[in-house]
Amino acid sequence: METRPSTFKPAYIRQARELYAEGLTDRELAAAFGVSRSTIFRWRAAHPEFAEATRLGKEVADDRVERALYERAIGYEEEAVSVSLPAGAKEPVIVRYKREVRADVTAAHQWLRARRPAVWACPTPPPEEDTNIAEEIRKAMERVERIAGSRSSGQPPHLASGSG
Numbered sequence: 362m363e364t365r366p367s368t369f370k371p372a373y374i375r376q377a378r379e380l381y382a383e384g385l386t387d388r389e390l391a392a393a394f395g396v397s398r399s400t401i402f403r404w405r406a407a408h409p410e411f412a413e414a415t416r417l418g419k420e421v422a423d424d425r426v427e428r429a430l431y432e433r434a435i436g437y438e439e440e441a442v443s444v445s446l447p448a449g450a451k452e453p454v455i456v457r458y459k460r461e462v463r464a465d466v467t468a469a470h471q472w473l474r475a476r477r478p479a480v481w482a483c484p485t486p487p488p489e490e491d492t493n494i495a496e497e498i499r500k501a502m503e504r505v506e507r508i509a510g511s512r513s514s515g516q517p518p519h520l521a522s523g524s525g
Contacts, residue, residue, distance in 0.1 A: 368396060369404050374414045381418025384426075390415075434472045436464035 373394060380390055391398045405412040443456045473481040 367404075367407070368400070369408060369411070373404070374408075374411050377411060378414035378418040378421075381415055382421035384422045430468055430472055433462075433465045434469035437462050 376393075377390060380393060385393065387398050387401055391401045394401075401415075405415060438459045438461055441458055441460045443458065444453050445456075446453045470481070474483070
């Protein structure tokens with residue numbers, strides 16, 4: 362059985378790096394190239410330079426997001442512009458100023474959980490005790506027999522066990 366020739370083009374190496382750096386996902390890159398996601402995976406396996414370009418592009422995007430999360434976590438200053446038209450003025454008044462964006466506790470917590478999981482990770486619940494299903498069934502059957510026995514003897518179920 363013959364295989365189809367690859368639709369891979371060397372120009373895809375640079376394009377993939379740039380598109381991943383812009384934040385595209387594997388699915389979006391596949392759509393941009395007009396192929397399926399599995400084709401992107403095959404190209405990575407067959408073309409090491411393509412695989413490296415995709416890794417580097419994703420790192421660029423991840424680094425930008427990481428930096429933005431860090432800045433949001435600690436707070437930062439940004440430039441802002443105010444435009445107003447005072448009464449009687451012929452021209453709008455444009456004022457450039459810096460404003461402070463306060464630190465975001467949620468972003469800080471997310472950053473610390475990712476960077477220092479040993480200290481900041483959400484605690485995991487304790488493992489549930491292993492239940493012996495056979496033992497649970499045996500106990501349930503004893504309760505049923507006790508209740509059934511009490512009904513035939515005319516005693517209330519809580520007195521049927523002989524502890525009354």
